[in-house]
Amino acid sequence: MGSRDRFRALHQYLNPINESLLAGAIGLAVGSIIMLGLGHSPIEAYSSLFRGSFGSVYSWAESLANATPLILTALTFAIAMRGGLFNIGAEGQLYIGAIAAVSVSLIQLSAPFHLVVALVAAMIAGALWSLPVAILKLTRGVHEVISTIMLNWIARFFAFYMIANVLMDPVRGEKTISIAETSRFARVIPGSSLNYGIVVSILAALLILFLLWRTTAGFELRAAGHNPESSNYAGISHKKQVLRVFLIGGALAGLAGAVQVMGRPPTYALISGLPQMIDLGFDGIAVAMIGRNHPIGIIFAAIFFGGLMVGGRMMQMSAGVPLELVRIVEGVIILALAVPELKRIFHFVRAKFVRKEQRGGN
Amino acid sequence: MVPITLAAIGEIIEESAGLFNIGLEGMILISALTGALGAEYFGSAVGGLLVGAGTGAALGLIFGMINTYWRGDQLITGVGINLLALGFVAFMLINLGAAGFHSVPRDVQIKLIPVGVGSLSPLVLVTIALAFIVYWVLYRTQLGIRIKAVGENPAAADVAGIRVNAMRLSAAVVAGAFVGLAGAYLSVDWFGSVTKEISAGRGFIALAVVVFSGLNPLLALFGGFVFGFFDGFATWISTYPKIKDIIPWQFVAMAPYIVTLLVVAGVIGRVRFPKALGIPYLRE
Numbered sequence: 265m266g267s268r269d270r271f272r273a274l275h276q277y278l279n280p281i282n283e284s285l286l287a288g289a290i291g292l293a294v295g296s297i298i299m300l301g302l303g304h305s306p307i308e309a310y311s312s313l314f315r316g317s318f319g320s321v322y323s324w325a326e327s328l329a330n331a332t333p334l335i336l337t338a339l340t341f342a343i344a345m346r347g348g349l350f351n352i353g354a355e356g357q358l359y360i361g362a363i364a365a366v367s368v369s370l371i372q373l374s375a376p377f378h379l380v381v382a383l384v385a386a387m388i389a390g391a392l393w394s395l396p397v398a399i400l401k402l403t404r405g406v407h408e409v410i411s412t413i414m415l416n417w418i419a420r421f422f423a424f425y426m427i428a429n430v431l432m433d434p435v436r437g438e439k440t441i442s443i444a445e446t447s448r449f450a451r452v453i454p455g456s457s458l459n460y461g462i463v464v465s466i467l468a469a470l471l472i473l474f475l476l477w478r479t480t481a482g483f484e485l486r487a488a489g490h491n492p493e494s495s496n497y498a499g500i501s502h503k504k505q506v507l508r509v510f511l512i513g514g515a516l517a518g519l520a521g522a523v524q525v526m527g528r529p530p531t532y533a534l535i536s537g538l539p540q541m542i543d544l545g546f547d548g549i550a551v552a553m554i555g556r557n558h559p560i561g562i563i564f565a566a567i568f569f570g571g572l573m574v575g576g577r578m579m580q581m582s583a584g585v586p587l588e589l590v591r592i593v594e595g596v597i598i599l600a601l602a603v604p605e606l607k608r609i610f611h612f613v614r615a616k617f618v619r620k621e622q623r624g625g626n
Numbered sequence: 627m628v629p630i631t632l633a634a635i636g637e638i639i640e641e642s643a644g645l646f647n648i649g650l651e652g653m654i655l656i657s658a659l660t661g662a663l664g665a666e667y668f669g670s671a672v673g674g675l676l677v678g679a680g681t682g683a684a685l686g687l688i689f690g691m692i693n694t695y696w697r698g699d700q701l702i703t704g705v706g707i708n709l710l711a712l713g714f715v716a717f718m719l720i721n722l723g724a725a726g727f728h729s730v731p732r733d734v735q736i737k738l739i740p741v742g743v744g745s746l747s748p749l750v751l752v753t754i755a756l757a758f759i760v761y762w763v764l765y766r767t768q769l770g771i772r773i774k775a776v777g778e779n780p781a782a783a784d785v786a787g788i789r790v791n792a793m794r795l796s797a798a799v800v801a802g803a804f805v806g807l808a809g810a811y812l813s814v815d816w817f818g819s820v821t822k823e824i825s826a827g828r829g830f831i832a833l834a835v836v837v838f839s840g841l842n843p844l845l846a847l848f849g850g851f852v853f854g855f856f857d858g859f860a861t862w863i864s865t866y867p868k869i870k871d872i873i874p875w876q877f878v879a880m881a882p883y884i885v886t887l888l889v890v891a892g893v894i895g896r897v898r899f900p901k902a903l904g905i906p907y908l909r910e
Contacts, residue, residue, distance in 0.1 A: 302721055350701050404891045409648055409701070410837065411890075413830040417883040425876035543712075549705055588717035595710025602702040603692055 280556040283601065284565070287554070291597035295589055309583040313590075316578020317571030323578075325456035330570030332527065333358070335465040335562055336520035337548025339472050340513040342557035344408075346476060347509040348489035353397055353412030354517035355545025356419030357390040361518025362525045362541055363426050364389035366534055369444040370431075378446040383464070383522050390518020391511045393419060398510040402503055408510075416545070420538070427534050442533040449527035461527035466563060468516060473559040481508065520544060550594045553601050569594075627854025628753045629654065629808040629816070633832035634839065634846040635760050636682075636804030642764060642841055643797035644777035646904040647689055648704030651829030652711030653802060654809035655822070657681045659715050661810025662730045662820045671735055674814040675749075675807060682806015683799050690798030694791035697906040708829075716822045729819040747815050756804070757847040764843065773797060777900030780907040790907045805829075827883065828857075834886045838893050841900075852889075856882040 296306035317327050337354040344351035368382040393415065400406040431440040449459040476482035487495040488505045496502060524541060525534060534541070551569050555561030576590040633650050640647050657678040664677025685707060692698035722728050764770040772793060775783040780790045808828075813820045831853055839845035860878050 298717075352705070400887075400891050406887075406891050407837070410830065410834050411887060413827065414834070414883045414887040417827050418880045418887075421876040421880045425874055428876075429874060546705075546709065546712075550709060553702065586717050586720040588713045588720065591713025592710060592717060593713075595706050595708075595713055598706030598709055599688075599692065599703060602698040602706055603696045604698065 284554050287597045287600035290600045291593040294596040295593040304585045309585040312582040313575035313579040317575030325453045325458035326574040327571040329457035330573045331566035332462045332465045333520040333524040333544050334551045334566040336516045337545050338551035338562045340517045341549045341552040344509045345557045346489050347485045351513050356416035357393045357514045357517035358521040359419045359423040360393040361386035361390040361521030365522035375446045382447045386518040386522030387515035391514040394510045394514025398506050438536045440534040459527035461523035469559040627850045630832045631850030632808035633805045634835040635843050636801035637836045638841050640801035642777050643773045643794045644902045646700050649707030652708035653685045653805045654825040654829045655711040657806035657809025658813040658824045662813040665814045675810045678810020679803040679806040682802040686798040686802020690795040694794045757843045761843040834890045
């Protein structure tokens with residue numbers, strides 16, 4: 265009995281993992297078809313992609329560095345999904361967090377304290393940017409998809425303005441002032457982009473894990489996401505859930521922006537047009553989906569994604585396949601994951617397999 | 627005004643049938659690219675528009691299949707389409723040679739009709755006509771009642787002999803064609819070129835227009851005018867030297883999005899959506 269229970273518990277975790285792997289395979293397969301159609305070699309492309317992402321210590325470090333902000337933006341999306349809400353506002357909150365982190369470098373503070381102040385400022389800024397979404401939803405019934413998207417665009421132009429007019433570097437106009445030395449994350453491996461920001465991301469994931477599964481607030485949140493009507497009946501306040509989801513989510517996304525600008529060498533500054541920030545929020549959605557909205561799953565999915573980003577550059581250089589192919593693969597993975605029938609296909613295959621095994625046993 | 631209105635009308639058809647598609651943005655983006663390529667291939671602007679509409683319909687078919695027979699999650703499918711579009715268009719633009727930019731030869735762009743002070747795209751007239759036609763179909767015909775029945779109460783519609791999933795799938799395909807036309811308009815008519823940011827949030831503004839319209843195509847037409855005005859206004863004002871000195875261009879560029887947010891917040895309380903919107907239909 266005991267072993268069967270353990271087996272069942274294991275299955276509970278294996279199923280979502282299998283689905284993600286299957287979706288990943290579908291994504292890579294569609295990518296190959298497109299490459300074949302355009303006369304590229306998928307084998308060459310994928311092998312250079314793999315070498316670029318996980319082929320050496322250096323590439324591992326780069327993959328982890330790319331995963332750092334993605335873990336946080338994915339958590340933003342995941343915590344909302346767990347609460348039954350669809351928060352796609354990480355993109356804008358991330359810009360605002362980064363702006364706040366750079367602004368803190370305008371003042372001078374001593375070393376560890378400066379970094380903490382910058383992180384806290386970014387979290388508060390992200391949460392505040394997220395607040396209108398919750399308020400509009402609760403008071404006016406505005407769907408969060410529409411308000412977050414509009415706020416993303418507003419945040420983008422606001423960030424452009426701040427970069428060009430308020431935080432600009434007096435010497436080099438195309439970027440902001442650099443993050444103060446006292447407020448930077450040190451590098452884990454010299455020469456690579458990997459910095460101690462990754463510790464912040466992983467701690468955040470563990471904290472959310474604890475929050476969701478070990479606290480009353482987390483239980484209420486998951487209950488509300490699972491069955492809004494009965495959770496309402498059980499006296500769980502809808503208002504409180506919505507506020508929690510968006511404030512925590514905004515803080516996480518703000519943190520993502522801060523970690524990105526305070527940790528990534530060489531500039532430690534925001535560049536006009538935000539090239540190092542754009543799409544981190546949307547990629548976070550994909551990461552959360554592949555990680556099945558589970559903090560631990562998200563850590564692994566983010567490393568996978570970070571690897572795709574780094575490896576994509578290698579693929580572009582050595583196989584001549586544009587980096588953007590990676591995003592096509594991402595899109596197909598999400599579409600595959602949107603289909604619950606995928607699960608059924610899996611059950612079907614497993615049922616066949618198990619039956620065969622039983623027959624063999626008899 | 628044309629792309630926002632067309633996409634909004636498409637979404638109205640879909641939402642009336644109970645499908646909530648947030649992938650408009652991506653569908654516009656892909657169709658803008660294929661529309662431009664189609665126009666060059668066939669050597670005519672109309673060919674480009676048709677290819678764009680066809681692309682939209684194909685994407686609508688994918689969205690429809692996932693969310694009817696395969697019982698998928700509509701919001702996630704929409705996000706998937708948007709991501710896919712972003713990658714696909716950027717990827718293809720690189721494969722076409724010039725990095726991130728592809729221009730459409732002038733002779734295969736839409737010819738503008740000269741009117742009084744300026745010129746008018748024939749598609750403006752097409753859009754207005756389509757708004758009236760869709761209004762008529764949705765509110766004055768048997769078919770319209772069937773579409774709305776599927777969105778309101780799919781179980782009852784099923785009992786009445788309407789094939790719910792087939793109806794929703796068809797709505798998604800037709801809606802896709804509208805959205806695709808909107809995309810092709812951007813490249814073949816308005817800008818005369820394709821960039822990976824050509825859609826610039828118009829798909830999402832169209833979603834907001836749908837909310838504003840309460841699923842009435844004629845109100846969507848009006849909404850499209852208002853938002854299109856701000857869109858054009860922002861472009862115009864940012865090139866006007868005196869105003870540029872007073873208001874930074876970034877704040878002007880924000881205007882359409884702020885207006886959208888305010889308008890949606892202002893009207894949403896009294897808008898009613900189909901009861902089964904966003905919910906896959908399972909026969910019991």
